[in-house]
Amino acid sequence: MSKEKTLIIGGGQAACQTATSLKSKKYDGEIKIFCSENYLPYQRPPLSKKFLMGELDKERLFFKPEKFYTENEISINLNSFVQRIDIENKEIFLENNKKENYDNLVIATGTIPRKIDSEKKISDKVFYLRSIEDVLNIRDKIKESKKVTIIGGGYIGLEVAAIINNLGLQVTIVEMASRILERVTSETISSFYTKVHRQAGVEVLTNTSVEGLSENNNGIEVITSNGGIVSDFVIVGIGVLPCDTLASESGIDVKNGILVDEFCRTSNDSVFSAGDCTMHPNIFYNKNIRLESVHNAIEQGKTVASSIIGEKISYNQVPWFWSDQYETKLQTVGLLDNYDDIIVRGDTEKQSFAVFYIKDNIIIASDCVNRPAEHMMSRKLISEKVLIDKDRLSDETIPIKEVVN
Amino acid sequence: MVKIIYIEHDGTEHPVDVDVDTSIMEGAVSNSIPGIDADCGGGCACATCMVFIGDEWKDKISSMSDEEESMLDFHEYKEDSSRLGCQIQVTEEFDGLKVKMPPSQH
Numbered sequence: 306m307s308k309e310k311t312l313i314i315g316g317g318q319a320a321c322q323t324a325t326s327l328k329s330k331k332y333d334g335e336i337k338i339f340c341s342e343n344y345l346p347y348q349r350p351p352l353s354k355k356f357l358m359g360e361l362d363k364e365r366l367f368f369k370p371e372k373f374y375t376e377n378e379i380s381i382n383l384n385s386f387v388q389r390i391d392i393e394n395k396e397i398f399l400e401n402n403k404k405e406n407y408d409n410l411v412i413a414t415g416t417i418p419r420k421i422d423s424e425k426k427i428s429d430k431v432f433y434l435r436s437i438e439d440v441l442n443i444r445d446k447i448k449e450s451k452k453v454t455i456i457g458g459g460y461i462g463l464e465v466a467a468i469i470n471n472l473g474l475q476v477t478i479v480e481m482a483s484r485i486l487e488r489v490t491s492e493t494i495s496s497f498y499t500k501v502h503r504q505a506g507v508e509v510l511t512n513t514s515v516e517g518l519s520e521n522n523n524g525i526e527v528i529t530s531n532g533g534i535v536s537d538f539v540i541v542g543i544g545v546l547p548c549d550t551l552a553s554e555s556g557i558d559v560k561n562g563i564l565v566d567e568f569c570r571t572s573n574d575s576v577f578s579a580g581d582c583t584m585h586p587n588i589f590y591n592k593n594i595r596l597e598s599v600h601n602a603i604e605q606g607k608t609v610a611s612s613i614i615g616e617k618i619s620y621n622q623v624p625w626f627w628s629d630q631y632e633t634k635l636q637t638v639g640l641l642d643n644y645d646d647i648i649v650r651g652d653t654e655k656q657s658f659a660v661f662y663i664k665d666n667i668i669i670a671s672d673c674v675n676r677p678a679e680h681m682m683s684r685k686l687i688s689e690k691v692l693i694d695k696d697r698l699s700d701e702t703i704p705i706k707e708v709v710n
Numbered sequence: 711m712v713k714i715i716y717i718e719h720d721g722t723e724h725p726v727d728v729d730v731d732t733s734i735m736e737g738a739v740s741n742s743i744p745g746i747d748a749d750c751g752g753g754c755a756c757a758t759c760m761v762f763i764g765d766e767w768k769d770k771i772s773s774m775s776d777e778e779e780s781m782l783d784f785h786e787y788k789e790d791s792s793r794l795g796c797q798i799q800v801t802e803e804f805d806g807l808k809v810k811m812p813p814s815q816h
Binding site: 350376438 | 732738739740742744746748749751753754755756757777780781783784
């Protein structure tokens, strides 16, 4: 009998984790990874941080060196675009009519940046940030520029603003909503980061929607509801879309992401999915969610590996994220989902504080700025659903570890 | 390159060559040493690269930041000799360093 075969589509965190977890769980089938980029699977978080700054060589972004894949007999195929999946015959189709059959298929295709205007030809002065290649291009552009406009005041936009500001360029952030980070966090955190960026010299424009882009000899003009902004180039960070077309076209159920259950199984028995591209159930918040996060990619990668070898260990995680901007490290845990109270511990002026989001006297999420202890404690309190005393939580004379008796 | 010996919780030793100026965590990950997860990739954001380092190496290793100390404080298997692998840059002086791993990082 021939060996079982698992194919993995994608070259990111979830794809790599699935393969390494399969290996550590002694899976004895064949494993093949198909990456669309020309790089070994790599970490994305540093792209908008240290890698953009130029502090990290690209080799240090790779999760594993090439020899890892060779030694573990994982076939890694770069520049390999999967065109189509035939779920009936369990085959994937690559370019030049090459095809490959599978027993298990893992779709870990991640996301693509939402385009500002998909109809328009993309100018060489407009950049998106998703890949090593994108960042290398932005780094080259930074060297010859003095002014940049960033469209979108989400985490990517803000991290990039901080780095480029540090590199000495004049930065303007344009945000359509009434505050930056509106989609992901509270007013408290939004105001804090608005202030941090403005103090650093970044111009932050809210309630400003983009109506068009116009190129001229002086650079590129972003035409907004509040007038035009001319700069040397533009970076767009207005969110991402799940790469779920390959799945949907093959007949796998999708709904703003590839639908999976708690075992990361799709609507087809032989197809699994992990990472940013999945729409998955979260038991702590009792709903289906899609997450753009390293932690989720890792945990779902592990879940897929368990499911493939038949362990049946369900995904059961409180989400967490982090963001580095200037001298601040923000660590977020949980989802800000219908909270009824906010408790701030510490001092926003001192750039050291934690914001706890509370529902029925239980912490459901927290944003901690330069407060690792509060972050770690929150993880524990959220997952254990511990009842808290709000007065003790805000009282800094009580160490965070002793807030709950 | 220096030789670092990573020791799994069950005692299995992995002597490997690690580049100077990378971190103890990176040395483990790039050599596929089991027992160090490094979920956040070195951002001091996750506390999944904890290792134990003997007292005799204390003078040669950079001291701990408050941030690292706080993260470690919540690790289930924290001991006095605990450090986060991502926060320690490898120097020439590390040749022969032994680092031990906890039973789990979560």
